[in-house]
Amino acid sequence: MKLPPGPKTPAWLLGYQFETDPLSFMDAMSDRYGDIFTVMADSTPLVIVSHPEGIKQIFTSTKEITASGKLNQDGALLVGSNGLLMLDGLRHKHRRQLLMPPLHGTRIKLYGERICQVTDKVINNLAIGKSFYAYPTVKKITLEVILQTLFGLHSGERYEQFRQLLGNLLSFSRSYWLGLSLAYPFLRKDFGQWTPWGYWLSLQRQFDKLLKTEIEERRSQADTSRIDVLSELVLARDETGQPMSYEDIRDLFPSLLLGGQDASATAITWSLYWIHSLPAVRDRLLAELDTLGESPDPLKIAALPYLSAVCNEVLRIYPTQVVTFPRLVESPIEVMGYELSPGTVVRGCIYLTHQREDLYPQPKQFQPERFLERQYTPYEFLPFGGGARRCPGEALGLLEMKLVLATIISRYQLALAHQKVEKPKAIGVNYPPASGLKMIALGQRPHQERSPQLVTSST
Secondary structure, three states, X not given: OEOOXXXXXXXXXXXXXXXXXXXXXXXXXXXXXXXXXXXXXXXXXXXXXXXXXXXXXXXXXXXXXXXXHHHHHHHHHHHOOOOOOOOOHHHHHHHHHHHHHHHOHHHHHOXXXXXXXXXXXXXXXXXXOOEEEHHHHXXXXXXXXXXXXXXXXXXXXXXXXXXXXXXXXXXXXXXXXXXXXXXXXXXXOOOOOOOHHHHHHHHXXXXXXXXXXXXXXXXXXXXXXXXXXXXXXXXXXXXXXXEOOHHHHHOOHHHHHHHHHHHHHHHHHHHHHHHHHOHHHHHHHHHHHHOOXXXXXXXXXXXXXXXXXXXHHHHHHXXXXXXXXXXXXXXXXXXXXXXXXXXXXXXXXXXXXXXXXXXXXXXXXXXXXXXXXXXXXOOOOOOOOOHXXXXXXXXXXXXXXXXXXXXXXXXXXXXXXXXXXXXXXXXXXXXXXXOOOEEEEXXXXXXXXXXXXXXXXXX
């Protein structure tokens, strides 16, 4: 076996460096070792690849390199044992297919107006002339979207119960204290809800009780007109033809919840930062949105080329995943000139690929035009991962990002509260602006400001 070069630093110290500042760690490794390097995780070699050809090999060499669910087992305490990340083979393929109809195609078209309405409600409640933090504000929007698209809840007592519980559950899932409990098994003792692990178990029990009640009611009523994810799963059959068990349904939700709130909120918050930092980008985006007139069709908004380019550039600079999910080498294979033996773990580095000068000249600069001038392959631009582990909520996530942005930018006037350069801060697996992005609400955008002409000048 000929492994790529890599640091000789002890595994615990490398782990600490990655946990405290993952992006700087990856930058340093890339500067020193280039497109492919090895980090030892105890006795297991972990090979990180950022070259598009190497990533293509990882995704397409499915016989030699498998997207094994056993590599994700450390996350079972957080997301359950029957979620997509833990499953392999037929079970994984079937469960993934169950999520496709409510998260793609004609179904997500029906979510468009709801996303715009939710955004309008939250932003319209901001106090004029007062400052606010964009990241927690946007999280209110993404949580509301979750309640409507995943659970089909819009109002009422059950809606309020889910809203409160999910807010607490999602907030605590990325807390420092829960992270310690997950890292050190001796801390996982249930001494009541005043202790971190006891509180986490209490939240899970509350979620179980609430979700079971909701599932039982929907099974007894069998309303086939509902279009949310939960209703789809309640009526679904597993790979043996039997109704889905409660545990199977429940464990499909945690990763959708975490991605649906944190990842989406992070991407939208960075979008607000870049758009309001660069007047030329904001002006061009407004001009494009104004061509659609008043109350445009959400799908026409989503199809706008410059808006799409802005969203792609946001996801390029700070992708919501730094690395792809791990893959396991099952039989000997050569990757970029190195011989990898069975037992080696490989991951593509999305962040480093998106920072490549040969693909993205001046990669630290925000330049949406690059996505209008060039079509990137799935191995050059991969904000949602790739292969069998590609994010199933990609289509809905992109639609939400575009519609939330379009609603805010076209209807409201916001400004940055200061001009300092925002830096990312790791919160869980996401990297929102470290400050939370302080902004000021200036009021609704006057109709007369809306230009019918599309600005074509470059930013």
